[in-house]
Amino acid sequence: MRNTTVLAVAIVIAALSQFCLADDHTTNLVNAARELRARYLNDPHRPTWHFMAPEGVCFPFDPQGCVFWKGKYHLFYAIQVKGKGSWGHASSIDLVHWVHHPVPLTIAPGDPEAHVFAGGALINLQGVPTMIYHGLHSGTCIATSNDDDLIRWTKAPQNPVIRQPMKGDPNHGRYHVWDTCGWVRNGVYYSISGDHPGRPPATDGDIAYLFRSRDLVNWEYMHPFYKSDRRWTPADEDCSCPDFFQLGNKHVLMFISHTQGTQYYIGRYEDDRFYPEQHGKMNWPGGPVFANDSLVDDKGRRIMWAWACESREAETQRATGWSGVMTMPRVLSLGENGTMRINPPAELARLRMNSRRQKDLVVADGDAVTLDGIAGDSLELSLEVDLGEASEFGVKVRCAPDGTEETVILCDITAGVLKIDSTQSSLSEDIFQPFPYPQAAYFPKKVRQSKDIRVQEAPFQVQPGESLKLRIFLDRSVLEVFANGRQCVTQRIYPSRADSKQIRFFCKGGAATVRSLQAWDMASANGS
Structure with missing residues (x-):
């Protein structure tokens, strides 16, 4: 009887040991998941509403x-x-x-x-x-x-x-x-x-x-x-x-x-x-x-x-523990002249919060106007601009108060281009915007055949008598700009300063009037 009891106790102890080992493994997984989620949530560059790989x-x-x-x-x-x-x-x-x-x-x-x-x-x-x-x-x-x-x-x-x-x-x-x-x-x-x-x-x-x-x-x-x-x-x-x-x-x-x-x-x-x-x-x-x-x-x-x-070096991507971001969904159609139309889907309006409106904002030639009450790193901006005599109109986003960081969106009416200039987007030194090979930031430096290009230019003509209609979407390190439903330009940006959140308008060649401006904060749709 004694031997049977000893054997039974030994079996129970062994079973409990295996249970504890399994329980320890699960606990470690849970703790690691919490740690990873906290890291992601505190990462200032990880998008909050664009589709991403989960980890x-x-x-x-x-x-x-x-x-x-x-x-x-x-x-x-x-x-x-x-x-x-x-x-x-x-x-x-x-x-x-x-x-x-x-x-x-x-x-x-x-x-x-x-x-x-x-x-x-x-x-x-x-x-x-x-x-x-x-x-x-x-x-x-x-x-x-x-x-x-x-x-x-x-x-x-x-x-x-x-x-x-x-x-x-x-x-x-x-x-x-x-x-x-x-x-x-x-x-x-x-x-x-x-x-x-x-x-x-x-x-x-x-x-x-x-x-x-x-x-x-x-x-x-x-x-x-x-x-x-x-x-x-x-x-x-x-x-x-x-x-x-x-x-x-x-x-x-x-x-x-x-x-x-x-x-x-x-x-x-x-x-x-x-x-x-x-x-x-x-x-x-x-x-x-x-x-x-x-x-x-x-x-x-x-x-x-x-x-x-990503436009960051591979070492940085691996250190943060994530990469893999899609553009926002884009609705494609043909215009009456048979050219491509590109627009955001209506469903994204579900993420809008804290609506702000301004109208008839005059931007003088050579001036830069910092918006009051409209700032952030996860925003939608919708504006319609009467260009007047202006040859250029631009929006600066993710601006530091002292101007050391800023990303410039510029419509050059004379040249017929829409630009995103990220020359001053970040004070970080691990940024690389490659061409050719848009994916080459991940490549080892020794095998790269790309140059670091900081001004992206897309063709875009404002027609005579037409106003400029911009829809600008910011999601931390993702910037997407839609112009009059005919053009869309995307860039990855990585401001290093926590206060690089201001928005500014500017123009050259004459005054322009922002007839309407709407701004929304965008709610997070990602779980981490």
């Missing part, structure tokens, strides 16, 4: 496979899981508040691909959400959703459905298999693959290759989908992260080149070919806007996101 340094952070399904916006995005390129997933019912879900696509033993790279979403002929993506060192791959919340996915056992041609293959040197997107037309699946620099066949600038299929498994190569024109893009550009969609009575191919960032063609889609008629950009030298993707929602709106790359 960790994400490089890359491309939006992928965006789709609206069963009343929800689904945003998939590039993350890294144990060193493998994967996709994260979040969903929202309002474009503002997001719920993060388990990782839907990563690399498992036996998968043919080494990493899950860029791709898009389509609804297959059976009505099931389907992802088409590039599997590194493998080819184009397919995955289908197992549930309407898009939580669980199954990769096609036939992957890669379009094999990357290797040396010795019959199709080697005929086409590239790289970043992809897909769509359905007249009961047939189509996919385009962008071009990968350095692979055969050699390309003269950006190009995409068209494939088609009846069943998503057996694909036929057709021909080049489009060929670029040197009047628009240099010969060293590629077509990566392609996103092809109808917009109004035209079609749009939005893509990145690794050297330039996000850009697009507007044109005709005829006879299984795309004929670009216009070219535009969403990033200019010194800007951070890189990979992109979009969806169409139940209101018929085309909504896009892009990765707004």
